[in-house]
Amino acid sequence: MAAHGSVTLLLARFSDLFARGLRACIDEDPALDVLADDVAPDRLGSRLAALEPDVAILNLAALEAVADVRRFHAAHPGVHLLVIAERPTDAEVDQVLACGAGACLSKEAQARDVRSAIHLASRGLVVLPRAGAETGPRRYPEVLTAREAEVLRHLQRGDANAEIAAALHVGVETVRTHRRNVYRKLGVRSRRELSDLSSG
Amino acid sequence: MAAHGSVTLLLARFSDLFARGLRACIDEDPALDVLADDVAPDRLGSRLAALEPDVAILNLAALEAVADVRRFHAAHPGVHLLVIAERPTDAEVDQVLACGAGACLSKEAQARDVRSAIHLASRGLVVLPRAGAETGPRRYPEVLTAREAEVLRHLQRGDANAEIAAALHVGVETVRTHRRNVYRKLGVRSRRELSDLSSG
DNA sequence: ACAGCGGGTGAGCACTACCTCACCCGCTCA
DNA sequence: TGAGCGGGTGAGGTAGTGCTCACCCGCTGT
Numbered sequence: 243m244a245a246h247g248s249v250t251l252l253l254a255r256f257s258d259l260f261a262r263g264l265r266a267c268i269d270e271d272p273a274l275d276v277l278a279d280d281v282a283p284d285r286l287g288s289r290l291a292a293l294e295p296d297v298a299i300l301n302l303a304a305l306e307a308v309a310d311v312r313r314f315h316a317a318h319p320g321v322h323l324l325v326i327a328e329r330p331t332d333a334e335v336d337q338v339l340a341c342g343a344g345a346c347l348s349k350e351a352q353a354r355d356v357r358s359a360i361h362l363a364s365r366g367l368v369v370l371p372r373a374g375a376e377t378g379p380r381r382y383p384e385v386l387t388a389r390e391a392e393v394l395r396h397l398q399r400g401d402a403n404a405e406i407a408a409a410l411h412v413g414v415e416t417v418r419t420h421r422r423n424v425y426r427k428l429g430v431r432s433r434r435e436l437s438d439l440s441s442g
Numbered sequence: 443m444a445a446h447g448s449v450t451l452l453l454a455r456f457s458d459l460f461a462r463g464l465r466a467c468i469d470e471d472p473a474l475d476v477l478a479d480d481v482a483p484d485r486l487g488s489r490l491a492a493l494e495p496d497v498a499i500l501n502l503a504a505l506e507a508v509a510d511v512r513r514f515h516a517a518h519p520g521v522h523l524l525v526i527a528e529r530p531t532d533a534e535v536d537q538v539l540a541c542g543a544g545a546c547l548s549k550e551a552q553a554r555d556v557r558s559a560i561h562l563a564s565r566g567l568v569v570l571p572r573a574g575a576e577t578g579p580r581r582y583p584e585v586l587t588a589r590e591a592e593v594l595r596h597l598q599r600g601d602a603n604a605e606i607a608a609a610l611h612v613g614v615e616t617v618r619t620h621r622r623n624v625y626r627k628l629g630v631r632s633r634r635e636l637s638d639l640s641s642g
Numbered sequence: 643a644c645a646g647c648g649g650g651t652g653a654g655c656a657c658t659a660c661c662t663c664a665c666c667c668g669c670t671c672a
Numbered sequence: 673t674g675a676g677c678g679g680g681t682g683a684g685g686t687a688g689t690g691c692t693c694a695c696c697c698g699c700t701g702t
Contacts, residue, residue, distance in 0.1 A: 257550040263463030308583045309629025316638075328582075333591035340594055340636070341628055350457040382528075383508045387690060391533035394540055403647080415693050422649065428541055429509025432648070436540070438516075587660060603677080615663050622679065632678070 248275045249364045252295040255280050255304055256326070260349065264299070267353035274360060283310075290318045296364045300343075302327040308337050315342025322363045326351075335370050345369035384427045393420040394428075397436055448475045449564045452495040455480050455504055456526070460549060464499070467553035474560060486510075490518045496564045500543075502527040508537050515542025522563045526551075535570050545569035584627045593620040594628075597636055 251274055256264060261280060268274045277293045283304045290298060298321050300311065315323055322344040327334060329348055338346040344363040347356060348371050359369040386394065389410075396406040403421070407414045430436050451474055456464060461480060468474045477493045483504045490498060498521050500511065515523055522544040527534060529548055538546040544563040547556060548571050559569040586594065589610075596606040603621070607614045630636050 258552045259463035259467060259549065259556065260460050261463065262466050262553065263459035263461065266462050266466055267459060303582060305583050307629065308585070308627060310583075312629045331585065331588075333586040333588050336591045336594055337586045337628065340598065349459065352458045353462065356459070382503060383505050383510075385508070385531065386533040386537045388531075388533050389691065391536045394536055398540065412691085413693055415695090416691070418647090418649095419692075421647095425648085427508060428537065429507065429512045589661065612661085613663060615665090616661075618677090618679095619662075621677095625678085 248273050249297060249360060250293070250295045251276045251360065252281060252289060252293055252298040252321075253279045254286060254299060254301040255282050256301050263353070264356070267356055268360070270353075271357050274357070286310075286314065287317065290314060290321055294318070295321060297322045297324055297344075297360055299324045299326060299360070302330075302334075302338065308334075308341055311338060311343050312341035322366065324359060324363045324369075330371065339368065339370065347371060386424065386427055390420050390424050390427070393417060394424050397421065397424065397433060400433070400437075448473050449497060449560060450493070450495040451476045451560065452478045452481060452489060452493055452498040452521075454486060454499060454501040455482050456501050463553070464556070467556055468560070470553075471557050474557070483510075486514065487517065490514060490521055494518070495521060497522045497524055497544075497560050499524045499526060499560070502530075502534075502538065508534075508541055511538060511543050512541035522566065524559060524563045524569075530571065539568065539570065547571060586624065586627055590620050590624050590627070593617060594624050597621065597624065597633060600633070600637075 251268065253261070253264065253268075253276060255261070265276070265279060268276060277295050278289050281289050283301075283306070286298075286300070298314070298318075300314070300323060302308070302311075302325050305311070311323060311325060314321070323342065324345040324347065325338045325343045326347050326349055327338065329350065330338070330346055335346045344366065345359050345368065347359055347369070351359075351371070362369050392410060393406060396409060401409070403414050403417045406421075407417045410417065425431060425436075428436070451468065453461070453464065453468075453476060455461070465476070465479060468476060477495050478489050481489050483501075483506070486498075486500070498514070498518075500514070500523060502508070502511075502525050505511070511523060511525060514521070523542065524545040524547065525538045525543045526547050526549055527538065529550065530538070530546055535546045544566065545559050545568065547559055547569070551559075551571070562569050592610060593606060596609060601609070603614050603617045606621075607617045610617070625631060625636075628636070
């Protein structure tokens with residue numbers, strides 16, 4: 243515990259832009275004191291031992307395994323672990339909490355919720371998203387498959403179906419199927435519209 | 443185009459923490475002028491029309507379909523579109539660029555790369571990750587399945603295998619399989635170690 | 643008229659993930 | 673000693689996705 247009632251923190255490494263947002267969010271709260279920032283996964287153990295923060299904010303995506311959380315909890319029972327996951331399922335939250343973490347938040351969480359969670363976790367309370375809004379699978383725009391992307395490249399070059407079929411070593415009917423899916427996912431209806439995007 | 447040679451920007455809505463990082467990254471560059479921030483997906487069209495920024499930074503995950511990118515490009519050919527995706531595959535990058543975007547970056551991108559990409563995109567150059575490091579599937583810690591999480595909850599309550607099997611309406615052998623996977627993914631070797639995590 | 647392009651439907655196949663269960667083994671403890 | 677717990681292997685079924693191909697239709701342009 244730090245002196246004047248503040249909460250001491252250790253921040254694991256996150257992607258650059260997210261880390262900036264996280265740090266800014268924490269710096270807005272004068273009661274939060276960051277001891278270490280951008281700690282690489284392989285240095286978490288030694289930094290936890292050296293700094294003994296009240297709360298450590300871990301990046302689940304950067305860990306080798308969820309079991310690492312358990313390892314940190316076992317080695318440093320006094321440190322409250324707050325795990326930030328990509329978009330955790332209910333099962334993933336259960337898993338993280340079962341490994342000894344005090345909280346499991348989504349990267350989609352609001353800044354004020356993160357600050358609240360840090361304070362609660364520092365006092366040993368368990369925080370989990372559960373709201374239902376943040377967890378669960380996300381609807382994501384339809385993405386081209388690898389094969390469809392190949393067909394797209396040939397279409398952009400103006401190749402005919404038969405040429406594409408020969409180049410990909412498949413039948414013309416297959417090319418037509420891929421092409422149709424490409425058109426649908428790109429929202430175009432012809433080669434003409436496809437080339438309009440590139441030129442204009 | 444803005445007056446004093448600066449680049450005017452429109453920023454779509456991103457998750458709170460990421461948006462703070464993105465905004466901070468942009469504010470560090472005095473040549474970048476943000477006209478609108480946190481623009482909701484359904485307001486992108488009208489805001490693009492009203493503000494006519496040099497560059498619009500879109501959030502692919504918040505769009506209904508990748509085809510929306512094409513729609514924006516068609517409606518506002520003068521606006522250079524910079525799309526930020528979750529962790530785009532090569533096929534996804536092809537798809538976004540084929541829809542008329544000028545750049546497709548990953549959320550994992552460095553702040554300085556984002557600033558560079560904005561400047562390049564504003565001059566009509568195409569920017570794509572391609573480095574190979576950011577694209578492609580990520581190795582992610584092993585996550586519990588829904589069934590394994592259920593077994594975990596029963597294990598934490600101290601239920602015996604037969605009790606769990608009865609509760610889940612499956613055979614004891616099935617419970618044993620789930621339990622084994624739970625142990626492996628959590629890095630524990632017994633009910634004892636599992637309860638040690640919860641108690642202290 | 644015919645070839646090429648556009649869309650729709652459906653089938654077969656391979657691969658993967660998950661769930662389910664069955665066998666094997668060793669250890670511990672009442 | 674036997675029941676329960678620990679780990680290992682493998683097999684079967686289901687579901688989903690992606691790739692491949694086959695048929696159907698209409699439109700257009702030479």
